[in-house]
Amino acid sequence: MRNQSVEFIMAGRRQRRRRWVLVTSLLAVLAGMLCCAMLLLGSTIYPVQDVIRALSGEHLKGVxxxxxxxxxxxxxxxxxxGFAFGIAGYTFQTMLRNPLANPNVIGITSGSSAAAVFCIIVLHSSRAVVSAASVIAGLATVLFIYMLSRGRSFSVGRLILVGIGIQAMLDAVISYLLLVSAQQDIPAALRWLTGSLNGSQMHELPPLVITVIIAAPIIIVLGKHLDILELGEQSASSLGIDTGKTRITLIVSSVCMIAMATATTGPIAFVSFLSGPIAKRLVGVGFSNVIPAGLVGVNLVLAADLIGQFAFEYRFPVGIITGLLGAPYLIFLLIRMNRKGEL
Known part of the structure; x- marks a missing residue:
């Protein structure tokens, strides 16, 4: 009887592993196809061989x-x-055990955005300064929110409420800066606030790429600890997890990625909010969904950008398309949580 129970458990684990591998592989293939589409499609559609020759360094005219x-x-x-937004959003939602606890809702993105808008409108800073200010402001915001929400003990509900309040305050600051700014500075700030891949330049990408290369593996390695934190503070401690150090490491890594991604592309709406739930629905439970959540984020951003470029008469930034996708889900989630008495 005991052997049958063990075999049943192991069979279920193997089935969940196969599902994880299959879904993750399909998400990776889809991301690769979207990357190829981004290179092939535009005002002019180039043949695959010409794109490959151009990427290899051959100076084909126009291509x-x-x-x-x-x-x-x-x-x-x-x-x-997309990978940074997806992983960071999933990390916060899992660690804080609440689907609303993502960087967009609890004010981290607003902190980065406020600093960037201030640099663009008031200081007229370069892109490098805007990026640095965005990262520093994101880290300062999450530290401030964490300190205010601690009290005698750490509380997820208190952190979310404090974060929502800080977000409202920072959004008011952004609105004020836009209101008093010179007319010629507003388009650049609004374009950045919308979240867009337009105007991305190769020399601006190394900070984001390096941050993802360093921070993402840290979160992936701590994926099992992240899942244990979802069980609660006492359960995680009883299983030998140093909850304080683990939480700080996850928060710092996630905030660095989210702030650098925001500094590079602007706050692309709802990607960090949607990636985790979609990945969890596709993969299921039993294994860490950090990598699937990152791949879902990639697919959301690239697909939304292609839709914004080619699906309408006018071209729309990626943030508008992801906002149209995310807003209905947010409403649905709030209604469902209210019915369950979680709000």
């Missing part, structure tokens, strides 16, 4: 500039930003 200067940086920005 080299379009692919290497415009499409490749745009694709890489969407790839890295």
């Amino acid at each position: 080299f500039f379009a692919v290497n200067t415009i499409r490749l940086p745009r694709m890489l920005a969407g790839l890295c930003a």
Whole structure:
């Protein structure tokens, strides 16, 4: 009887592993196909062989500039930003055990956005300064929210409420800066606030790429600890997890990625909010969904950018398309949580 129970458990584990591998592989293939589409499609559709020759360094007339200067940086920005938004959003939602606890809702993105808008409108800073200010402001915001929400003990509900309040305050600051700014500065700030891959340049991407390369593996390695934190503070401690150090490591890594992605592309709406739930629905439970959530983020950003470029008469930034996708889900989630008495 005991052997049958063990075999049943192991069979279920193997089935969940196969599902994880299959779904993750399909998400990776879809992301690769979207990357190829980003390079091939545009005002002019180039043959695959011409794109490959241009990427290899051959100076084909028209093709080299379009692919290497415009499409490749745009694709890489969407790839890295989507992966960063997806992983960071899933990390916060899992660690805080609440689907509303993502960087968009609890004010982290607003902190980065406020600093960036201030640099653009008031200081007229370069892109590098805007990026640095965005990252620093994101880290400062999450530290401030964490300190205010601690009290005698850490509380997820308190953190979310404090974060929502800080977000409202920072959004008011952004609105004020736009109101008093010079007319010629408003388009640049609004374009950044919308979230867009337009104008991405290769020399601006290394900070984002390096941050993702460093921070993403840290979160992936701590994926099992992240799942244990979802069980609660006492359960995680009883299983030997140093909850304080683990939580701080996850928060710092996630905030660095989210702030750098926001500094590069602007706050692309709802990607960090949608990626985790979609990945969990596709993969199921039993294994860490950090990588699937990152791949879902990549697919959302790249697909939304292609839709914004080619599906309508006018071209729309990626943030508008993801906002149209995310807003109905947010309403649905709030209604469902209210019915369950979780609000």
